[in-house]
Amino acid sequence: MGDKHERRGIDVLRDATLNKSTAFTMEERERLGLRGLLPPTINTQKQQMHRILTNIRRKDDDIERYIALRSLQVRSEALFFKLVTENIEEIMPLIYTPTVGEACKQFANIFRDARGMYISIDDAGDVDKLLANWPIDDVRVIVVTDGERVLGLGDLGSNGMGISIGKLALYTACAGIHPEQVLPMVLDVGTDNQELRQDPVYLGIPRPRVRGEAYEALVEEFIQGVQKRFPQALIQFEDFSTPNAQAHLERYRDRTLCFNDDIQGTASVALAGLIASTRVTGVPLHDMRTMFLGHGSAATGIADLLVSSMMDEGLSEADACSRIRFVGRAGVITQQSDRLPDTVARYAPDAPPIPFGEAIERFRPHALIGATGSPGTFTEDIVQKMSALNERPVLFALSNPTSRAECTAEQAYRWSDGKALFASGSPFQPVRHKGKTHWPGQGNNAYIFPGVGLGVVTVEATRITDVMFLEAARCLANLIKDTDLADGTLYPPLKRIREVSLAVAVAVAERAYDDGLASLPRPDNLERHIASYMYDPTY
Numbered sequence: 001m002g003d004k005h006e007r008r009g010i011d012v013l014r015d016a017t018l019n020k021s022t023a024f025t026m027e028e029r030e031r032l033g034l035r036g037l038l039p040p041t042i043n044t045q046k047q048q049m050h051r052i053l054t055n056i057r058r059k060d061d062d063i064e065r066y067i068a069l070r071s072l073q074v075r076s077e078a079l080f081f082k083l084v085t086e087n088i089e090e091i092m093p094l095i096y097t098p099t100v101g102e103a104c105k106q107f108a109n110i111f112r113d114a115r116g117m118y119i120s121i122d123d124a125g126d127v128d129k130l131l132a133n134w135p136i137d138d139v140r141v142i143v144v145t146d147g148e149r150v151l152g153l154g155d156l157g158s159n160g161m162g163i164s165i166g167k168l169a170l171y172t173a174c175a176g177i178h179p180e181q182v183l184p185m186v187l188d189v190g191t192d193n194q195e196l197r198q199d200p201v202y203l204g205i206p207r208p209r210v211r212g213e214a215y216e217a218l219v220e221e222f223i224q225g226v227q228k229r230f231p232q233a234l235i236q237f238e239d240f241s242t243p244n245a246q247a248h249l250e251r252y253r254d255r256t257l258c259f260n261d262d263i264q265g266t267a268s269v270a271l272a273g274l275i276a277s278t279r280v281t282g283v284p285l286h287d288m289r290t291m292f293l294g295h296g297s298a299a300t301g302i303a304d305l306l307v308s309s310m311m312d313e314g315l316s317e318a319d320a321c322s323r324i325r326f327v328g329r330a331g332v333i334t335q336q337s338d339r340l341p342d343t344v345a346r347y348a349p350d351a352p353p354i355p356f357g358e359a360i361e362r363f364r365p366h367a368l369i370g371a372t373g374s375p376g377t378f379t380e381d382i383v384q385k386m387s388a389l390n391e392r393p394v395l396f397a398l399s400n401p402t403s404r405a406e407c408t409a410e411q412a413y414r415w416s417d418g419k420a421l422f423a424s425g426s427p428f429q430p431v432r433h434k435g436k437t438h439w440p441g442q443g444n445n446a447y448i449f450p451g452v453g454l455g456v457v458t459v460e461a462t463r464i465t466d467v468m469f470l471e472a473a474r475c476l477a478n479l480i481k482d483t484d485l486a487d488g489t490l491y492p493p494l495k496r497i498r499e500v501s502l503a504v505a506v507a508v509a510e511r512a513y514d515d516g517l518a519s520l521p522r523p524d525n526l527e528r529h530i531a532s533y534m535y536d537p538t539y
Helices: 026-032 045-058 062-075 077-086 088-095 099-105 127-132 157-175 213-229 242-252 261-281 297-312 317-322 342-347 356-363 380-389 409-415 449-458 466-478 482-486 494-514 526-533
Strands: 117-120 141-145 182-188 234-237 258-260 290-293 324-328 367-370 394-397 421-424 431-433 436-438
Touching (some): 045 062, 045 077, 062 077, 062 099, 077 088, 077 157, 088 157, 117 127, 141 157, 157 494, 182 213, 234 242, 234 261, 234 449, 242 261, 242 297, 258 261, 261 297, 261 367, 261 394, 261 421, 261 466, 297 342, 317 324, 317 342, 324 342, 356 380, 380 409, 409 421, 449 466, 449 494, 466 494, 494 526
Parallel strands (some): 234 258, 367 394, 394 421
Antiparallel strands (some): 431 436
C-alpha cells in the first residue's frame, strides 16, 4: 500500500478509504487530478445517501439490498457508514440479522471482493506469514469464526466470514471504531456440511472438519500470531460450536484481550432486558425465577451472568442457581437426566425430569428465555401457561435469524392477550392488538459488544472480565426510558445506538481502571476521551 496522500486520479476513486465520488469539491478535483473523471455536478453527502436509499428501496428482496450495501462499502467506506449511522433502524437488519443469515448461506455465490483474512488448516505453521500480509499495522478489533455454528443455521464453513464482516460493520457504525482498525477473519478447518462440500462454487476447504489436536494447534498459532502482529487487538470469538466456544474462552481469557460474543455479549444484553422488565413486573431480579429453553453457550452464558447479578444483590450462589431451570428435549434437565452437561450441572435439581409444560406449572417462572435455534418452540399452550401465572410474563425468543425465533412477536402478544413483555434476537414489526400497539424489543448484541470493544480499546485494557459485561448490562438497562417501557419494549430505540455504545464504553472503561486492567493513564474526562476516539464518517 502506497502513501494515501500521494494518490491521485483514478487511484483515489478506487480507494474506498478516500473515495467521496461526486462529493469531491472543485478544489479537491483540481488538487487530486479528478477533473474529467467525475460528472461535473457536485453532490452533498446527504444527496448521495438519498440516491442510494432510493435505489436500495427499489430492489426486490433483502439479499439484493445486502449485496448493494456491501458494494457501497467496497467503493466508499465513509458514505457507507454515514448511511448506516443515519438510517440504522432500516439498514442494520440488512447488513446484519436477519439478512446476514441468508447472506452467509449464499456467501460463495454472491462473493464480490476479498475482505478480511482466511487462515486454513493447510496454513498451519505459516500463520505469522499470512498475518504479515495484512497491510494495516494498527488493528484494534478482530472478529474471528470457524463457521461451525453460524447463527441458528449450523455449519457454514468459510461462509461464516459474512458474520465477521457484519459484526465489524457494527463496531464502526454503532461505536465508531475506525474501519481501518478492524479485521474480519475465518479459521477454515473444513466443514461437516455435506451440501457445501459438494457445491462447486463453495470457497472453503471442501473436506470434513479437522478436530482435536490439529484444530487446537491452529487456534493456538492464531492467538500467538495476533499477539505478535497486532499486540493491541481485541479478539472477539464468534459462532464457534458450544464446546469450542467455551473451551476457547476459558483457555484464552486470561492470556489475551478476548471475549466470546455468543456467550458474554448475549448474556449481557439479555440480562439488561431482564433488569428492565423488573420496572414493569415489580418482581426484583433477586426474586425472579427464569426458565431457559435450550442449554447451549448463549443460554448458559445468560444464566451465569444472571447468577452473578443476583449474588451482587445478596443471594448465595445456591439460592441464585435455584431460581433457574434449563429445559432440553426430554424436559427439565435434572441430576437424574441421562445427559447432564457440565455447564448446566449447578442448575439441575435432584429430581426426575419432567416435561416442559408441566415444569412451567411447577416452577412458576417469571421469565422464559429461548435460545434453541428451533422455531415454534414457544407454543400457544406454553405462552398461555406463562400468562396464567404472571400478570406480565417475560418472553425472550432470542434465536437468530428471524426464521429461527421460538415464536413471533405477533404470536406472543396474541396468545398472551397483550400481556407479554417480549424481546427477540432479530427484529419484528410493531403489533397492533385490541387497539394497542406493542413495540417488540430486539435483544440485539449490538447494544453491548461495540460499546464493550470501544471501552477496552480506548483505555488499552489488558483483559476483559465478566464483571465488565455485568456493568454493561446495568448501564444498558439504565438507558431504557419509561416511555420505552410504556410501549412494551425492553431496549432503547436503535436510533440511539451510538449514545448507548458510548455509555457502555464509559462503564466498561471505568471498570477496567477500577480493576487495574487499563494501560493508559486515566484521563480527566473519560467520556470525552472515548468520544474523541469515535470515527465520524461525515465529509
